Amino acid sequence: MAAFSGKVRHGFEQRETEGVRYFVIPSFLEAGVTKHCFTTRIGGVSDGVYSTLNLSRTRENNPEHKKENLMRVCGAIGVPYESITLVNYAHGDGVYLVGANDAGKGITKETDLPPCDALVIRESGITAHTLHADCVPLFFLDPIKRVACVSHAGWRGVYYGITGNIIELFQEKCGCSPKDILVGIGPHIMGCCFEVKEDVAKPFMEKFGEAVVMTRQGKTYVDLQLALLRQMEQCGLLPEHITCADLCTCCREDLFYSHRRDCGKTGAMGSFIAFD
Template identity: 60%
Template sequence: MNAFEEKVKRGFLLQEKNGVFFLTIPSFLEAGFQKHCYTTRIGGVSGGCYTSLNLSKTRENSPENKEENYRRVCRVLDVPYESLTLVNYAHGDGICRAYAKDAGKGITRANDLPPCDAMIIHEPGITAVTLHADCVPVFFADKKQRIACVSHAGWRGVYGELPAKIARTFLNEYGAERENLLIGIGPHIMAECFEVQEDVAGPFGERFGSETVISRAGSLYVDLQHAILEQLRREDIPPENITCADLCTFSREDLFFSHRRDRGNTGAMGSFISIDTEAV
Protein backbone atom coordinates (compact mmCIF):
# COMPACT_ATOMS: atom_id res chain seq x y z
CA MET A 1 0.00 0.00 0.00
CA ASN A 2 1.45 3.33 -1.06
CA ALA A 3 1.30 6.66 0.81
CA PHE A 4 -1.81 7.79 -1.10
CA GLU A 5 -3.75 4.62 -0.29
CA GLU A 6 -2.78 4.82 3.36
CA LYS A 7 -4.75 8.09 3.64
CA VAL A 8 -7.90 6.71 2.01
CA LYS A 9 -10.81 6.13 4.40
CA ARG A 10 -11.95 2.56 4.96
CA GLY A 11 -15.34 1.04 5.58
CA PHE A 12 -18.94 1.53 4.46
CA LEU A 13 -21.66 1.47 7.11
CA LEU A 14 -23.83 -1.69 7.19
CA GLN A 15 -27.40 -0.76 8.11
CA GLU A 16 -30.78 -2.48 8.37
CA LYS A 17 -34.25 -1.08 7.89
CA ASN A 18 -37.45 -3.10 7.63
CA GLY A 19 -35.39 -6.25 7.16
CA VAL A 20 -33.38 -4.82 4.25
CA PHE A 21 -29.61 -4.77 4.78
CA PHE A 22 -27.68 -2.11 2.88
CA LEU A 23 -24.43 -0.16 2.92
CA THR A 24 -23.92 3.60 3.05
CA ILE A 25 -20.85 5.83 2.81
CA PRO A 26 -20.14 7.78 6.03
CA SER A 27 -18.71 10.83 4.24
CA PHE A 28 -21.78 11.02 1.97
CA LEU A 29 -24.09 10.92 4.98
CA GLU A 30 -22.08 13.66 6.67
CA ALA A 31 -22.36 15.79 3.53
CA GLY A 32 -26.15 15.43 3.44
CA PHE A 33 -26.50 12.73 0.78
CA GLN A 34 -28.88 10.68 2.91
CA LYS A 35 -30.59 8.96 -0.02
CA HIS A 36 -27.90 6.64 -1.28
CA CYS A 37 -26.99 3.01 -0.71
CA TYR A 38 -25.41 -0.13 -2.02
CA THR A 39 -27.71 -3.08 -1.43
CA THR A 40 -26.77 -6.51 -0.11
CA ARG A 41 -28.57 -9.73 -1.03
CA ILE A 42 -30.55 -9.64 2.23
CA GLY A 43 -34.12 -8.42 2.64
CA GLY A 44 -36.03 -9.33 -0.51
CA VAL A 45 -38.60 -11.88 -1.68
CA SER A 46 -36.69 -13.83 -4.34
CA GLY A 47 -35.82 -17.48 -3.83
CA GLY A 48 -33.33 -20.12 -4.92
CA CYS A 49 -30.03 -18.80 -6.30
CA TYR A 50 -31.60 -15.31 -6.29
CA THR A 51 -32.20 -15.27 -2.53
CA SER A 52 -33.33 -12.77 -1.63
CA LEU A 53 -32.92 -9.10 -2.66
CA ASN A 54 -32.28 -9.73 -6.35
CA LEU A 55 -32.36 -6.58 -8.49
CA SER A 56 -31.19 -8.04 -11.82
CA LYS A 57 -33.37 -6.98 -14.73
CA THR A 58 -32.40 -9.97 -16.88
CA ARG A 59 -32.28 -12.88 -14.41
CA GLU A 60 -35.09 -14.57 -12.43
CA ASN A 61 -38.38 -15.12 -14.23
CA SER A 62 -40.51 -13.21 -11.77
CA PRO A 63 -41.13 -9.54 -12.56
CA GLU A 64 -43.34 -9.37 -9.46
CA ASN A 65 -40.47 -10.41 -7.15
CA LYS A 66 -38.08 -7.93 -8.70
CA GLU A 67 -40.55 -5.05 -8.52
CA GLU A 68 -41.19 -5.81 -4.85
CA ASN A 69 -37.44 -5.91 -4.20
CA TYR A 70 -37.00 -2.49 -5.81
CA ARG A 71 -39.95 -1.11 -3.87
CA ARG A 72 -38.38 -2.32 -0.63
CA VAL A 73 -35.19 -0.40 -1.45
CA CYS A 74 -37.29 2.66 -2.27
CA ARG A 75 -38.92 2.48 1.14
CA VAL A 76 -35.49 2.29 2.76
CA LEU A 77 -34.33 5.41 0.90
CA ASP A 78 -37.69 7.20 0.99
CA VAL A 79 -37.70 7.77 -2.77
CA PRO A 80 -40.57 7.12 -5.21
CA TYR A 81 -40.38 3.89 -7.19
CA GLU A 82 -41.14 5.94 -10.30
CA SER A 83 -37.96 7.99 -9.75
CA LEU A 84 -35.63 5.02 -10.30
CA THR A 85 -33.57 5.34 -13.47
CA LEU A 86 -31.19 2.63 -14.68
CA VAL A 87 -28.03 3.21 -16.69
CA ASN A 88 -28.20 1.82 -20.22
CA TYR A 89 -25.30 -0.62 -19.82
CA ALA A 90 -22.50 -0.81 -22.35
CA HIS A 91 -19.82 -2.45 -20.14
CA GLY A 92 -17.42 0.29 -21.11
CA ASP A 93 -16.46 3.81 -20.04
CA GLY A 94 -19.38 5.93 -21.19
CA ILE A 95 -20.99 8.63 -19.03
CA CYS A 96 -24.48 10.08 -19.40
CA ARG A 97 -26.32 12.95 -17.73
CA ALA A 98 -29.85 12.24 -16.62
CA TYR A 99 -32.55 14.68 -15.58
CA ALA A 100 -35.84 14.56 -13.72
CA LYS A 101 -37.61 14.08 -17.06
CA ASP A 102 -35.71 10.80 -17.45
CA ALA A 103 -37.08 9.33 -14.22
CA GLY A 104 -38.28 5.76 -14.62
CA LYS A 105 -36.20 4.86 -17.66
CA GLY A 106 -35.02 1.25 -17.52
CA ILE A 107 -37.36 0.51 -14.60
CA THR A 108 -40.94 1.60 -15.33
CA ARG A 109 -40.49 2.60 -18.98
CA ALA A 110 -38.20 1.96 -21.93
CA ASN A 111 -34.61 3.08 -21.58
CA ASP A 112 -33.54 5.41 -24.38
CA LEU A 113 -30.59 6.92 -22.49
CA PRO A 114 -27.27 6.79 -24.35
CA PRO A 115 -25.28 3.57 -23.79
CA CYS A 116 -23.18 4.19 -20.70
CA ASP A 117 -22.01 2.78 -17.37
CA ALA A 118 -22.16 5.96 -15.30
CA MET A 119 -25.05 8.34 -14.66
CA ILE A 120 -24.66 11.89 -13.36
CA ILE A 121 -27.65 13.65 -11.80
CA HIS A 122 -28.07 17.15 -10.36
CA GLU A 123 -31.84 17.50 -9.99
CA PRO A 124 -34.30 16.19 -7.40
CA GLY A 125 -36.95 13.76 -8.64
CA ILE A 126 -34.60 11.17 -10.13
CA THR A 127 -32.74 8.29 -8.47
CA ALA A 128 -29.75 6.97 -10.41
CA VAL A 129 -29.26 3.19 -10.33
CA THR A 130 -26.50 0.81 -11.43
CA LEU A 131 -26.49 -2.97 -10.96
CA HIS A 132 -23.59 -5.18 -9.88
CA ALA A 133 -22.61 -8.79 -9.28
CA ASP A 134 -18.79 -8.40 -9.03
CA CYS A 135 -18.13 -5.20 -11.00
CA VAL A 136 -17.03 -2.15 -9.02
CA PRO A 137 -19.63 0.38 -7.87
CA VAL A 138 -18.10 3.85 -7.68
CA PHE A 139 -20.13 6.68 -6.15
CA PHE A 140 -19.37 10.38 -6.69
CA ALA A 141 -20.85 13.46 -5.04
CA ASP A 142 -20.02 17.16 -5.08
CA LYS A 143 -21.06 18.22 -1.60
CA LYS A 144 -21.21 21.91 -2.52
CA GLN A 145 -23.07 21.83 -5.84
CA ARG A 146 -25.26 18.80 -5.00
CA ILE A 147 -24.22 16.76 -8.03
CA ALA A 148 -24.08 12.97 -7.77
CA CYS A 149 -23.14 9.94 -9.84
CA VAL A 150 -23.24 6.15 -9.63
CA SER A 151 -21.16 4.02 -11.94
CA HIS A 152 -20.69 0.39 -12.89
CA ALA A 153 -16.98 -0.28 -13.48
CA GLY A 154 -16.21 -3.71 -14.85
CA TRP A 155 -12.62 -4.54 -15.65
CA ARG A 156 -13.03 -2.97 -19.10
CA GLY A 157 -14.42 0.20 -17.54
CA VAL A 158 -11.63 0.32 -14.97
CA TYR A 159 -9.00 -0.23 -17.66
CA GLY A 160 -10.70 2.46 -19.77
CA GLU A 161 -10.33 4.81 -16.78
CA LEU A 162 -14.04 5.41 -16.26
CA PRO A 163 -13.55 6.61 -12.64
CA ALA A 164 -10.95 9.18 -13.75
CA LYS A 165 -13.21 10.33 -16.57
CA ILE A 166 -16.09 10.86 -14.15
CA ALA A 167 -13.82 12.88 -11.84
CA ARG A 168 -12.68 15.03 -14.78
CA THR A 169 -16.30 15.55 -15.83
CA PHE A 170 -17.15 16.86 -12.36
CA LEU A 171 -14.06 19.09 -12.32
CA ASN A 172 -14.03 20.38 -15.89
CA GLU A 173 -17.67 20.41 -16.98
CA TYR A 174 -19.43 21.15 -13.69
CA GLY A 175 -16.72 23.29 -12.11
CA ALA A 176 -16.40 21.10 -9.01
CA GLU A 177 -13.48 21.73 -6.70
CA ARG A 178 -11.37 18.77 -5.66
CA GLU A 179 -11.87 19.38 -1.95
CA ASN A 180 -15.65 19.11 -2.43
CA LEU A 181 -15.59 15.90 -4.47
CA LEU A 182 -16.44 12.78 -2.45
CA ILE A 183 -15.92 9.26 -3.83
CA GLY A 184 -16.94 5.85 -2.55
CA ILE A 185 -15.60 2.56 -3.95
CA GLY A 186 -18.06 -0.16 -3.04
CA PRO A 187 -17.97 -3.97 -2.70
CA HIS A 188 -16.63 -5.84 -5.71
CA ILE A 189 -14.49 -8.84 -6.57
CA MET A 190 -11.26 -8.04 -4.76
CA ALA A 191 -7.70 -8.78 -5.85
CA GLU A 192 -7.35 -12.11 -4.04
CA CYS A 193 -10.30 -13.54 -6.03
CA PHE A 194 -10.08 -11.83 -9.43
CA GLU A 195 -7.97 -14.33 -11.38
CA VAL A 196 -7.18 -13.32 -14.96
CA GLN A 197 -4.97 -14.32 -17.86
CA GLU A 198 -1.90 -12.51 -19.10
CA ASP A 199 -3.91 -10.71 -21.80
CA VAL A 200 -5.68 -8.77 -19.03
CA ALA A 201 -2.95 -8.71 -16.37
CA GLY A 202 -0.25 -7.37 -18.71
CA PRO A 203 -2.10 -4.25 -19.88
CA PHE A 204 -3.27 -3.48 -16.32
CA GLY A 205 0.27 -3.67 -15.02
CA GLU A 206 1.54 -1.41 -17.78
CA ARG A 207 -1.19 1.19 -17.31
CA PHE A 208 -1.53 1.30 -13.53
CA GLY A 209 1.75 -0.09 -12.21
CA SER A 210 3.12 -3.45 -11.16
CA GLU A 211 1.24 -3.34 -7.82
CA THR A 212 -1.98 -3.81 -9.77
CA VAL A 213 -1.03 -7.39 -10.69
CA ILE A 214 -0.48 -10.16 -8.15
CA SER A 215 1.21 -13.45 -9.03
CA ARG A 216 0.38 -16.36 -6.74
CA ALA A 217 0.93 -20.10 -7.19
CA GLY A 218 1.25 -19.76 -10.94
CA SER A 219 -1.88 -17.64 -11.32
CA LEU A 220 -2.38 -13.93 -12.01
CA TYR A 221 -4.80 -11.63 -10.19
CA VAL A 222 -5.72 -8.00 -10.87
CA ASP A 223 -6.43 -5.46 -8.14
CA LEU A 224 -9.23 -3.31 -9.59
CA GLN A 225 -9.38 -1.13 -6.50
CA HIS A 226 -5.71 -0.26 -6.74
CA ALA A 227 -6.19 0.63 -10.41
CA ILE A 228 -9.04 2.98 -9.51
CA LEU A 229 -7.12 4.60 -6.67
CA GLU A 230 -4.15 5.11 -8.97
CA GLN A 231 -6.40 6.89 -11.45
CA LEU A 232 -7.76 9.16 -8.74
CA ARG A 233 -4.26 9.86 -7.43
CA ARG A 234 -3.23 10.99 -10.90
CA GLU A 235 -6.26 13.32 -10.94
CA ASP A 236 -5.05 14.87 -7.65
CA ILE A 237 -8.18 13.85 -5.74
CA PRO A 238 -7.50 14.21 -1.99
CA PRO A 239 -7.21 10.67 -0.60
CA GLU A 240 -9.15 11.73 2.50
CA ASN A 241 -12.17 12.30 0.22
CA ILE A 242 -12.21 8.65 -0.90
CA THR A 243 -13.80 5.80 1.05
CA CYS A 244 -13.28 2.12 0.19
CA ALA A 245 -15.75 -0.49 1.41
CA ASP A 246 -12.99 -3.15 1.35
CA LEU A 247 -15.58 -5.91 0.94
CA CYS A 248 -15.29 -8.74 -1.60
CA THR A 249 -18.43 -9.88 -3.38
CA PHE A 250 -16.84 -13.23 -4.29
CA SER A 251 -15.79 -14.21 -0.77
CA ARG A 252 -18.77 -12.78 1.15
CA GLU A 253 -21.53 -15.11 0.00
CA ASP A 254 -23.49 -14.21 3.14
CA LEU A 255 -23.86 -10.61 1.94
CA PHE A 256 -23.45 -10.50 -1.83
CA PHE A 257 -24.27 -12.12 -5.14
CA SER A 258 -21.22 -12.92 -7.29
CA HIS A 259 -21.37 -13.66 -11.00
CA ARG A 260 -18.01 -15.43 -10.99
CA ARG A 261 -18.47 -17.41 -7.78
CA ASP A 262 -21.97 -18.53 -8.74
CA ARG A 263 -21.12 -19.16 -12.41
CA GLY A 264 -23.76 -16.72 -13.60
CA ASN A 265 -26.60 -18.31 -11.63
CA THR A 266 -27.06 -15.37 -9.32
CA GLY A 267 -28.82 -12.09 -8.73
CA ALA A 268 -27.52 -8.54 -8.57
CA MET A 269 -27.02 -5.77 -6.05
CA GLY A 270 -27.72 -2.13 -6.78
CA SER A 271 -26.14 1.28 -6.28
CA PHE A 272 -28.67 4.06 -5.70
CA ILE A 273 -28.34 7.80 -5.22
CA SER A 274 -30.81 10.68 -5.28
CA ILE A 275 -30.51 14.39 -4.56
CA ASP A 276 -32.30 15.04 -1.29
CA THR A 277 -34.60 18.04 -1.77
CA GLU A 278 -34.26 18.94 1.91
CA ALA A 279 -30.51 19.41 1.48
CA VAL A 280 -30.63 21.42 -1.73
Protein backbone atom coordinates in the same frame (compact mmCIF):
# COMPACT_ATOMS: atom_id res chain seq x y z
CA MET B 1 1.03 6.04 -4.53
CA ALA B 2 1.66 4.43 -1.14
CA ALA B 3 1.37 7.83 0.54
CA PHE B 4 -1.93 8.46 -1.26
CA SER B 5 -3.52 5.06 -0.59
CA GLY B 6 -2.38 5.20 3.03
CA LYS B 7 -4.64 8.20 3.64
CA VAL B 8 -7.91 6.83 2.26
CA ARG B 9 -10.75 5.94 4.62
CA HIS B 10 -11.94 2.39 5.09
CA GLY B 11 -15.30 0.83 5.86
CA PHE B 12 -18.89 1.41 4.76
CA GLU B 13 -21.62 1.39 7.42
CA GLN B 14 -24.01 -1.56 7.36
CA ARG B 15 -27.69 -0.83 8.05
CA GLU B 16 -30.97 -2.73 8.06
CA THR B 17 -34.43 -1.22 7.52
CA GLU B 18 -37.52 -3.44 7.58
CA GLY B 19 -35.39 -6.47 6.79
CA VAL B 20 -33.51 -4.86 3.89
CA ARG B 21 -29.78 -4.91 4.58
CA TYR B 22 -27.57 -2.37 2.80
CA PHE B 23 -24.40 -0.28 3.09
CA VAL B 24 -23.92 3.49 3.22
CA ILE B 25 -20.82 5.69 3.03
CA PRO B 26 -19.90 7.58 6.22
CA SER B 27 -18.55 10.66 4.41
CA PHE B 28 -21.75 10.93 2.35
CA LEU B 29 -23.80 10.73 5.56
CA GLU B 30 -21.67 13.50 7.04
CA ALA B 31 -22.34 15.68 3.98
CA GLY B 32 -26.06 15.25 4.62
CA VAL B 33 -27.39 15.98 1.12
CA THR B 34 -28.14 12.56 -0.37
CA LYS B 35 -30.00 9.32 0.09
CA HIS B 36 -27.82 6.47 -1.11
CA CYS B 37 -26.97 2.83 -0.61
CA PHE B 38 -25.36 -0.31 -1.93
CA THR B 39 -27.62 -3.29 -1.37
CA THR B 40 -26.80 -6.79 -0.16
CA ARG B 41 -28.63 -9.97 -1.14
CA ILE B 42 -30.67 -9.84 2.09
CA GLY B 43 -34.26 -8.65 2.52
CA GLY B 44 -36.17 -9.58 -0.63
CA VAL B 45 -38.64 -12.15 -1.91
CA SER B 46 -36.69 -14.01 -4.60
CA ASP B 47 -35.77 -17.66 -4.09
CA GLY B 48 -33.32 -20.30 -5.28
CA VAL B 49 -30.05 -18.95 -6.68
CA TYR B 50 -31.62 -15.45 -6.61
CA SER B 51 -32.35 -15.53 -2.89
CA THR B 52 -33.49 -13.02 -1.76
CA LEU B 53 -32.98 -9.34 -2.72
CA ASN B 54 -32.23 -9.84 -6.41
CA LEU B 55 -32.36 -6.57 -8.38
CA SER B 56 -31.29 -7.91 -11.79
CA ARG B 57 -33.67 -6.99 -14.61
CA THR B 58 -32.72 -10.00 -16.76
CA ARG B 59 -31.58 -12.91 -14.60
CA GLU B 60 -34.88 -13.86 -12.94
CA ASN B 61 -38.09 -14.57 -14.85
CA ASN B 62 -40.44 -13.24 -12.21
CA PRO B 63 -41.45 -9.59 -12.72
CA GLU B 64 -43.38 -9.52 -9.43
CA HIS B 65 -40.25 -10.43 -7.50
CA LYS B 66 -38.21 -7.81 -9.32
CA LYS B 67 -40.68 -5.03 -8.59
CA GLU B 68 -41.22 -6.03 -4.96
CA ASN B 69 -37.48 -6.21 -4.28
CA LEU B 70 -36.87 -2.79 -5.81
CA MET B 71 -39.80 -1.26 -3.95
CA ARG B 72 -38.40 -2.62 -0.69
CA VAL B 73 -35.10 -0.87 -1.35
CA CYS B 74 -36.95 2.35 -2.19
CA GLY B 75 -38.81 2.12 1.09
CA ALA B 76 -35.64 1.42 3.05
CA ILE B 77 -33.78 4.51 1.80
CA GLY B 78 -36.79 6.75 1.21
CA VAL B 79 -36.87 7.36 -2.54
CA PRO B 80 -39.88 7.12 -4.90
CA TYR B 81 -40.00 4.04 -7.14
CA GLU B 82 -40.93 6.24 -10.11
CA SER B 83 -37.78 8.36 -9.65
CA ILE B 84 -35.32 5.58 -10.44
CA THR B 85 -33.25 5.79 -13.63
CA LEU B 86 -31.30 2.63 -14.47
CA VAL B 87 -27.97 2.86 -16.21
CA ASN B 88 -27.88 1.42 -19.74
CA TYR B 89 -24.61 -0.30 -19.03
CA ALA B 90 -22.27 -1.58 -21.68
CA HIS B 91 -19.26 -2.69 -19.59
CA GLY B 92 -17.42 0.37 -20.86
CA ASP B 93 -16.48 3.88 -19.77
CA GLY B 94 -19.49 5.96 -20.87
CA VAL B 95 -20.94 8.63 -18.58
CA TYR B 96 -24.40 10.22 -18.90
CA LEU B 97 -25.78 13.36 -17.25
CA VAL B 98 -29.36 12.55 -16.24
CA GLY B 99 -32.15 15.09 -16.80
CA ALA B 100 -35.57 15.35 -15.16
CA ASN B 101 -37.23 13.70 -18.16
CA ASP B 102 -35.06 10.60 -17.65
CA ALA B 103 -36.71 9.64 -14.35
CA GLY B 104 -38.11 6.12 -14.57
CA LYS B 105 -36.16 5.04 -17.65
CA GLY B 106 -35.17 1.39 -17.49
CA ILE B 107 -37.67 0.77 -14.67
CA THR B 108 -41.14 2.20 -15.32
CA LYS B 109 -40.37 3.33 -18.88
CA GLU B 110 -38.46 1.96 -21.83
CA THR B 111 -34.96 3.35 -21.84
CA ASP B 112 -33.46 5.42 -24.62
CA LEU B 113 -30.31 6.31 -22.70
CA PRO B 114 -27.09 5.95 -24.65
CA PRO B 115 -24.80 3.07 -23.67
CA CYS B 116 -23.20 4.20 -20.42
CA ASP B 117 -21.87 2.79 -17.16
CA ALA B 118 -22.19 5.90 -15.00
CA LEU B 119 -25.12 8.20 -14.25
CA VAL B 120 -24.58 11.76 -12.98
CA ILE B 121 -27.37 13.70 -11.27
CA ARG B 122 -27.57 17.31 -10.10
CA GLU B 123 -31.22 17.79 -9.22
CA SER B 124 -33.79 16.34 -6.86
CA GLY B 125 -36.48 13.96 -8.06
CA ILE B 126 -34.11 11.49 -9.75
CA THR B 127 -32.53 8.38 -8.25
CA ALA B 128 -29.56 7.08 -10.23
CA HIS B 129 -29.25 3.29 -10.15
CA THR B 130 -26.61 0.79 -11.28
CA LEU B 131 -26.45 -3.03 -10.99
CA HIS B 132 -23.56 -5.20 -9.78
CA ALA B 133 -22.56 -8.82 -9.30
CA ASP B 134 -18.75 -8.40 -8.96
CA CYS B 135 -18.10 -5.18 -10.93
CA VAL B 136 -17.05 -2.19 -8.85
CA PRO B 137 -19.75 0.19 -7.57
CA LEU B 138 -18.38 3.74 -7.52
CA PHE B 139 -20.11 6.64 -5.78
CA PHE B 140 -19.16 10.31 -6.31
CA LEU B 141 -20.52 13.40 -4.55
CA ASP B 142 -19.72 17.09 -4.67
CA PRO B 143 -21.77 18.38 -1.71
CA ILE B 144 -20.98 22.01 -2.58
CA LYS B 145 -22.16 21.98 -6.20
CA ARG B 146 -24.72 19.24 -5.44
CA VAL B 147 -23.56 16.82 -8.12
CA ALA B 148 -23.56 13.05 -7.61
CA CYS B 149 -22.90 9.88 -9.55
CA VAL B 150 -23.13 6.10 -9.33
CA SER B 151 -21.09 3.96 -11.68
CA HIS B 152 -20.80 0.30 -12.70
CA ALA B 153 -17.07 -0.24 -13.26
CA GLY B 154 -16.05 -3.56 -14.76
CA TRP B 155 -12.43 -4.27 -15.52
CA ARG B 156 -12.79 -2.67 -18.96
CA GLY B 157 -14.32 0.46 -17.44
CA VAL B 158 -11.50 0.64 -14.91
CA TYR B 159 -8.83 0.10 -17.57
CA TYR B 160 -10.23 2.68 -19.98
CA GLY B 161 -10.58 5.30 -17.27
CA ILE B 162 -14.22 5.69 -16.31
CA THR B 163 -13.14 7.58 -13.19
CA GLY B 164 -11.42 10.24 -15.27
CA ASN B 165 -14.47 10.55 -17.52
CA ILE B 166 -16.73 11.10 -14.51
CA ILE B 167 -14.45 13.72 -12.99
CA GLU B 168 -14.13 15.46 -16.37
CA LEU B 169 -17.93 15.72 -16.64
CA PHE B 170 -18.15 16.99 -13.05
CA GLN B 171 -15.66 19.73 -13.91
CA GLU B 172 -16.71 20.72 -17.43
CA LYS B 173 -20.50 20.53 -17.15
CA CYS B 174 -21.07 21.12 -13.45
CA GLY B 175 -18.21 23.41 -12.40
CA CYS B 176 -16.88 21.06 -9.71
CA SER B 177 -13.41 21.07 -8.21
CA PRO B 178 -11.76 17.63 -7.74
CA LYS B 179 -10.75 18.64 -4.23
CA ASP B 180 -14.42 18.91 -3.21
CA ILE B 181 -15.48 15.49 -4.50
CA LEU B 182 -16.20 12.63 -2.11
CA VAL B 183 -15.85 9.04 -3.37
CA GLY B 184 -16.97 5.61 -2.23
CA ILE B 185 -15.51 2.39 -3.67
CA GLY B 186 -18.07 -0.27 -2.86
CA PRO B 187 -17.99 -4.07 -2.48
CA HIS B 188 -16.66 -5.87 -5.55
CA ILE B 189 -14.50 -8.82 -6.55
CA MET B 190 -11.18 -7.87 -4.99
CA GLY B 191 -7.58 -8.83 -5.64
CA CYS B 192 -7.93 -11.95 -3.50
CA CYS B 193 -10.39 -13.46 -6.02
CA PHE B 194 -10.19 -11.63 -9.36
CA GLU B 195 -8.18 -14.18 -11.30
CA VAL B 196 -7.25 -13.15 -14.85
CA LYS B 197 -5.27 -14.34 -17.84
CA GLU B 198 -2.26 -12.65 -19.42
CA ASP B 199 -4.47 -10.67 -21.83
CA VAL B 200 -5.83 -8.70 -18.88
CA ALA B 201 -2.88 -8.83 -16.50
CA LYS B 202 -0.30 -7.44 -18.94
CA PRO B 203 -2.16 -4.25 -19.95
CA PHE B 204 -3.11 -3.56 -16.32
CA MET B 205 0.51 -3.90 -15.25
CA GLU B 206 1.69 -1.65 -18.08
CA LYS B 207 -0.89 1.03 -17.32
CA PHE B 208 -1.09 0.97 -13.52
CA GLY B 209 2.18 -0.58 -12.38
CA GLU B 210 3.33 -3.94 -11.08
CA ALA B 211 1.55 -3.57 -7.72
CA VAL B 212 -1.91 -4.05 -9.27
CA VAL B 213 -1.04 -7.56 -10.51
CA MET B 214 -0.28 -10.43 -8.12
CA THR B 215 0.73 -14.05 -8.65
CA ARG B 216 -0.17 -16.75 -6.12
CA GLN B 217 0.22 -20.50 -6.58
CA GLY B 218 0.64 -20.11 -10.31
CA LYS B 219 -2.47 -17.96 -10.76
CA THR B 220 -2.62 -14.26 -11.62
CA TYR B 221 -4.91 -11.72 -9.96
CA VAL B 222 -5.67 -8.02 -10.55
CA ASP B 223 -6.43 -5.47 -7.83
CA LEU B 224 -9.09 -3.22 -9.38
CA GLN B 225 -9.31 -1.06 -6.27
CA LEU B 226 -5.63 -0.15 -6.40
CA ALA B 227 -5.96 0.68 -10.11
CA LEU B 228 -8.90 2.97 -9.31
CA LEU B 229 -6.98 4.69 -6.53
CA ARG B 230 -4.16 5.40 -8.99
CA GLN B 231 -6.67 7.01 -11.35
CA MET B 232 -8.19 9.05 -8.54
CA GLU B 233 -4.79 10.35 -7.50
CA GLN B 234 -4.11 11.39 -11.10
CA CYS B 235 -7.48 13.18 -11.21
CA GLY B 236 -6.55 15.34 -8.23
CA LEU B 237 -8.96 13.82 -5.71
CA LEU B 238 -7.99 14.00 -2.05
CA PRO B 239 -7.27 10.61 -0.45
CA GLU B 240 -9.07 11.55 2.75
CA HIS B 241 -12.23 12.08 0.68
CA ILE B 242 -12.15 8.46 -0.59
CA THR B 243 -13.73 5.58 1.36
CA CYS B 244 -13.15 1.92 0.45
CA ALA B 245 -15.68 -0.65 1.59
CA ASP B 246 -12.97 -3.36 1.59
CA LEU B 247 -15.55 -6.12 1.05
CA CYS B 248 -15.13 -8.84 -1.58
CA THR B 249 -18.34 -9.95 -3.27
CA CYS B 250 -16.80 -13.29 -4.23
CA CYS B 251 -15.68 -14.09 -0.67
CA ARG B 252 -18.83 -12.96 1.11
CA GLU B 253 -21.54 -15.34 -0.10
CA ASP B 254 -23.53 -14.50 3.03
CA LEU B 255 -23.93 -10.87 1.89
CA PHE B 256 -23.46 -10.66 -1.86
CA TYR B 257 -24.18 -12.24 -5.22
CA SER B 258 -21.08 -12.98 -7.30
CA HIS B 259 -21.06 -13.69 -11.02
CA ARG B 260 -17.61 -15.28 -10.80
CA ARG B 261 -18.27 -17.42 -7.73
CA ASP B 262 -21.73 -18.54 -8.84
CA CYS B 263 -20.78 -19.17 -12.50
CA GLY B 264 -23.32 -16.63 -13.74
CA LYS B 265 -26.31 -18.25 -12.00
CA THR B 266 -26.91 -15.46 -9.54
CA GLY B 267 -28.72 -12.20 -8.84
CA ALA B 268 -27.48 -8.62 -8.63
CA MET B 269 -27.00 -5.92 -6.02
CA GLY B 270 -27.72 -2.27 -6.70
CA SER B 271 -26.20 1.17 -6.12
CA PHE B 272 -28.56 4.10 -5.61
CA ILE B 273 -28.12 7.83 -5.08
CA ALA B 274 -30.56 10.76 -4.95
CA PHE B 275 -30.56 14.26 -3.52
CA ASP B 276 -32.76 15.01 -0.52
